[in-house]
Amino acid sequence: MDGIVVAKSFNQFMVLAEKRTFRCQMPKTLRNKLVAWPGDFVNFNKNSQMIEEVFPRTKLLARPRIANLEQLFIVMSIEEPLFSWPLVYRYLSYAKFNDIKPLLVISKVDKMLENLEPSFEVQLRHLNIPVFYTSKYKNDSLDRLKDYLSGKISAFAGQSGVGKSSLINEICPDYKQTIGTYSKALGRGRHETKGVTLFPFEDGFIADTPGFSSLELEFGKRDLAMAFPGFEQLALGCKFPHCLHQNEAGCLVIRHVKDGKIPLEAYHAYLELLAPLPHRKESY
Numbered sequence: 001m002d003g004i005v006v007a008k009s010f011n012q013f014m015v016l017a018e019k020r021t022f023r024c025q026m027p028k029t030l031r032n033k034l035v036a037w038p039g040d041f042v043n044f045n046k047n048s049q050m051i052e053e054v055f056p057r058t059k060l061l062a063r064p065r066i067a068n069l070e071q072l073f074i075v076m077s078i079e080e081p082l083f084s085w086p087l088v089y090r091y092l093s094y095a096k097f098n099d100i101k102p103l104l105v106i107s108k109v110d111k112m113l114e115n116l117e118p119s120f121e122v123q124l125r126h127l128n129i130p131v132f133y134t135s136k137y138k139n140d141s142l143d144r145l146k147d148y149l150s151g152k153i154s155a156f157a158g159q160s161g162v163g164k165s166s167l168i169n170e171i172c173p174d175y176k177q178t179i180g181t182y183s184k185a186l187g188r189g190r191h192e193t194k195g196v197t198l199f200p201f202e203d204g205f206i207a208d209t210p211g212f213s214s215l216e217l218e219f220g221k222r223d224l225a226m227a228f229p230g231f232e233q234l235a236l237g238c239k240f241p242h243c244l245h246q247n248e249a250g251c252l253v254i255r256h257v258k259d260g261k262i263p264l265e266a267y268h269a270y271l272e273l274l275a276p277l278p279h280r281k282e283s284y
Contacts, residue, residue, distance in 0.1 A: 005040045005067075006198040006205070009186040013051060015044055016200065023185050024049045038196040038207070039067035039153055059098060062218060064209045066196045068153055071101045073145075075158035075167065078111040084159075085123065089229065089269040090215060091157050092127070097219055097227035103130045103148060105156075107163040110135045123263050127229055134167060146171060146202065153198070155207035157215070168208075172201050179208055217273065220280040228270050230262055244274065 003017030013024045013036055024044050026036060036042055036054045043053040057067045072095040076083050088104065095102040104127065106112075124131055130148065132141035148154075149171070156164045168175050178199040198205040217224065225244050226235050231253055235243065239250025248254075256262045 001046045002041065002043050004198070004205070005036050005038050005042060006200075007182040007186060008036070008038055008195060012186050013042075014182045014185055015042060015051070016198075017044075021182070021185065022046070022049050024051050026051045030054070037065045037067045038198050039069060039205075041068070059100075061098060063216070064196050066155065066198075066207055066209065069098075069100055069155055069207065070152045071103060071148065071154040073103050073105050073154060073156045075105045075107060075156055075162045075164050077108040077158075077162040078106065079108060081159050081161055085265055086269045086272055087159070088127075089266065090217065090273060092129075092229045093224055093227050093273065094215060094217060096229060096232070097217075097223055102229075103132070105132045105134060105141075105145070105158075105167065107134045107167065108136075109133045110137055119263060119265060123265060126263050126266060129229075134163070136163075136166070139170065142170065149204055149206065150202040152204040153207065154204065155209045157209065168206060172199070172206065175199055175206075175208075217277060219277070221274055221277045222279075224270070224274055224277055228273070230266065231270070245270070246274075 001017050003015040003022070005013050006016045006021070007014040011025050011031070013026065015022045015024045022044065027050060030051065034054050036051060037060060040057055041055040042051045043055070044051045059069065060067045061069060072091065074088060074091045076088060083106070092102050104124075132145045134141055156168060158164050179197050182197055197208040199208070219227075221244055222242055226232060231245065234252045234256060235245070237252040238245070238248070240248055243251050243253075245251050245253040253262065253267075257264065257267045
């Protein structure tokens with residue numbers, strides 16, 4: 001029987017198939033070759049509840065461990081915590097490097113007029129990604145957001161307090177119940193924030209991924225130079241193939257910054273992210 005792994009704890013896997021969940025295990029011979037993670041599509045024996053095959057995956061994120069993720073909803077609040085462009089660009093770079101579609105959710109928009117700089121809308125347009133606005137008083141974007149979730153494996157990322165859980169609960173009231181059911185079946189006692197759990201929503205899945213609150217970029221300077229939002233195509237036009245867009249001659253990115261085509265705040269965020277990254281051979 002074919003299914004999808006929705007939760008994992010050591011060698012126990014919750015597999016969803018035909019609207020039922022099965023608590024499965026993997027034989028050691030298979031685990032030595034390839035371990036299944038939440039998001040993996042598998043074939044398992046319904047009677048023995050043993051996973052027999054892990055189907056080829058499109059990707060596997062290192063942190064948090066989740067397979068086949070298609071979309072990342074970056075959730076940022078206007079205040080408490082204060083909106084952070086550097087953090088937005090960090091998440092965006094991470095998503096683009098891993099070939100995951102990024103989307104931005106701005107919460108607590110009832111506070112928007114009090115705190116936003118004039119350049120805020122300029123940067124939003126520069127991102128060229130879907131943006132959703134939410135608050136505890138009004139969620140006009142909720143139906144449109146649900147349309148993007150349909151049929152996809154998605155995750156929500158953001159700092160503690162931005163409203164991720166509240167938003168997910170509003171999208172799908174069964175969220176907590178589903179998570180609790182999986183955790184109980186795996187013997188966790190209560191839902192721990194160490195692993196990934198998927199719960200079904202409109203022919204897709206929403207990933208509960210607490211590890212996204214703290215995100216390290218696990219790639220090199222050249223990787224960021226190619227993955228930073230708005231730089232992808234420009235980087236191909238730079239004079240030098242390994243341009244890091246700092247002070248190199250013939251850098252197309254720097255030219256666009258000087259011409260005002262790239263917001264200065266975005267470029268400063270790029271330099272801030274670039275500084276601590278190591279010099280190492282690109283993975284592509």
